[in-house]
Amino acid sequence: MKQFLAILGVFVLLYSCSKSDDGPPAPEGANLVFPNENSECTTGVSINNALSQVTFEWSASANTDTYTLSVVNLDTNIPQTISTAATSASLSIEKGTPFSWSVTSRNSNTDQTATSDTWLFYNAGSQTNYAPFPAQVVSPVSGSTIQKSVSNEVTLEWTGSDVEDDIESFEVFFSDQNPPATSLGVLDPGTNTIDVGVLSDTVYYWRITTTDVQGNTSDSGIFDFRVF
Incomplete structure (x- = not known):
């Protein structure tokens, strides 16, 4: 009987330890709702000639107490953030300007x-x-250190989008100098990767100019990575 109780005690101890080691459940990622992806947001409330107030919405995520909304002006790369327990939040942002937005669950x-x-x-x-x-940028992630291929190459990968869905071309600039000024050529809109030759222990810089059929252009800003 004593042996049985000892074995039972060990099982109880192991079970309780495994439960405590699990810790609290991690929050899950929220699903974005509005403004829609790759869209023109026309629902903002005008504040003045430069700004309008936009309400961002997302779905509730499991195991979450609060959300942090991050909205980045893609012309300046300046972010705005706001924390809330709700599934929506409003920010005043520049008119006629591209933005990215995401939500972090906590x-x-x-x-x-x-x-x-x-x-x-x-x-x-x-x-x-x-x-x-x-x-x-998709890869290499800016600021990362990566391994080159056996052919001494790295693949640059990116994504492009447009409200009117009329991208005409991408032009990639790549160099070990900042800013990169060497063009790798003008690529058709269906191309979003290009292989580049690299050397070990070197930092490289690259950027992309996107052009639409009406001649409008945008600049990605400069990405960088180091090669082992």
Whole structure:
């Protein structure tokens, strides 16, 4: 009997330890609702000639106490953030300007967080057509250190989008100098990767100019990465 009780005690101890090791559940990522992805947002309330107030909406996510909304002006790369327990929040943002937005879910019982997808939109202004959204880097992630291929190459990958869906071309600039001024050529809108030759222990810089059929252009800003 004593042996049985000892074994039972061990199982209870192991079970309680495993439960405590699990910790609180991590929050899940929210699903974005509005403004729609790659859209023109026309519902903002005008504040003055330069600004309008836009209400951002997302769905509730599991195991979440609060949300942090992040909205980035893609012309200046300046972010605005606001925290809330609700599933919507309003910010005053520039008219006629491209933005990205995302939501981070948080739980007060854990340091773990979860971030939603990132959507792009234009906040409506007086213009009737818009430049393409600045191209977004996929890989290499800016600031990362990566391994080159056996052929001493790295693949640059990006995404591009446009409210009118009329992108005509991408032009990629690449160099070990900042800013990169060497053009790798003008690529058709269906191309979003290009292989480049690289050397070890070197930092490289690249950027993308996106052009639509009306001649409007956008600049991605400069990305960088180091090669092992």
